[in-house]
Amino acid sequence: MDHDVRRPLHARVAAALRAEVDDHAAPPGTLLPSESALTERFGVSRSVVRQALAALEGEGRVRREKGRGTVVVDRADHRRLVQRAGGLHDQLATGGAVVTTHVLEAVVEPAPEVARWLGADEVLRLERVRSVDGRPVARIRTHLPLPLLAGLRADDLEDVSLHAAMEALVGVRPRRGSRQVRAVAADEGLAAQLGVRAGDPLLLLEGRGAAEDGTPLEVFATWHRGDAVSFELDVDDVRARPLAPGEAGGPGDLPAPAEAARRVGPIAEGDGVDARRLLADLDDVRARLEALVEGGPARRP
Numbered sequence: 001m002d003h004d005v006r007r008p009l010h011a012r013v014a015a016a017l018r019a020e021v022d023d024h025a026a027p028p029g030t031l032l033p034s035e036s037a038l039t040e041r042f043g044v045s046r047s048v049v050r051q052a053l054a055a056l057e058g059e060g061r062v063r064r065e066k067g068r069g070t071v072v073v074d075r076a077d078h079r080r081l082v083q084r085a086g087g088l089h090d091q092l093a094t095g096g097a098v099v100t101t102h103v104l105e106a107v108v109e110p111a112p113e114v115a116r117w118l119g120a121d122e123v124l125r126l127e128r129v130r131s132v133d134g135r136p137v138a139r140i141r142t143h144l145p146l147p148l149l150a151g152l153r154a155d156d157l158e159d160v161s162l163h164a165a166m167e168a169l170v171g172v173r174p175r176r177g178s179r180q181v182r183a184v185a186a187d188e189g190l191a192a193q194l195g196v197r198a199g200d201p202l203l204l205l206e207g208r209g210a211a212e213d214g215t216p217l218e219v220f221a222t223w224h225r226g227d228a229v230s231f232e233l234d235v236d237d238v239r240a241r242p243l244a245p246g247e248a249g250g251p252g253d254l255p256a257p258a259e260a261a262r263r264v265g266p267i268a269e270g271d272g273v274d275a276r277r278l279l280a281d282l283d284d285v286r287a288r289l290e291a292l293v294e295g296g297p298a299r300r301p
Helices: 009-022 035-042 046-058 088-094 113-118 162-170 188-194 258-264 275-294
Strands: 062-065 069-072 078-081 099-110 122-132 135-145 176-185 201-210 216-225 229-232
Touching (some): 009 046, 046 062, 113 135, 113 216, 176 275, 201 229
Parallel strands (some): 078 229
Antiparallel strands (some): 099 122
């Protein structure tokens, strides 16, 4: 158990049990030791143990069952296919989850550097929080070109797919694009909005989306809870056949956003997303997440 005397006892006990659950030392379905056994193990009072277990139950890590005890819950996370043009709302809703969206802000402003690719002097900046089954899982910032999407209103975007709203308004939605993934630590603002602790690992997905004909439609950044969303990638042997325009790595792909390019590495104009490179990036993300959880510096492979 952590011996940092500045932290309350129940928080230290909760941290120790949380680590066992998250590391699968106590896998889903495991019955945790009784309150009296935990009291003896940690050398604390039963009320402290109860507070710790209540915290883990509130996080969805355990379930306390009458007459049985405390059981580790199978916390099936939500999976996002990062190479699909569809947004998080579309993918999760298709899987049967109850997806809700809260619009924090919708502001018209001069196009920032990251959104110059949209080719508009002014943009609509949307700030949103997306929840699944009542649990916040993603914080989204999107820049949209004006006047093309000037008809979008904040009230129209509550609990709906932005891409569906685009299609209803102007008859198009993102079908192509480019994306970059990296691991970041939650700052105080993101932590409060996503219900995590400052410093917890997040997965940041940055990218651009365009219509089938190449019309720029969005520049976005989405911070995903690292304990709630995982990224998946469909892969085939890119050497087996020529890539068609619009496929990952094909000549029709769009370049990465300027901000993502600066942070993740230079990408020449016209380059696409190579599946092998993306796999390497995802390995890097995993290494960074592990370093963030362990509190050490991330090492690039």
